[in-house]
Amino acid sequence: MQAHDLKFRKSSYSGARTENCVEVADLPEGAAVRDTQNRDLGMLAFPGAEWSALLRVLRS
Template identity: 50%
Template structure:
């Protein structure tokens, strides 16, 4: 799937008021990017690692 075909949404874990937002595109690989610097880079994690990361955050 190319960069343009992904369905991105603002992460519910982002700080909506301060402009510090992260966008997420979920699937077999979860893609993360900085809303203010979309074209610079993105981080990619296998879905099971993304799930483990979120589980750790909510403990």
């Protein structure tokens, strides 16, 4: 799956300042993350279990 095929949204964990934003897109079995300022550098894809574990850590 290519980044241009996904619907990215600004992460709620990103700061209010636009230069420190991360965008997230849902994948069929996980999530993709990219840097707002460097979209052309690609994305990181995480399997569902890893993404869930990351969110649990961020929330605690």
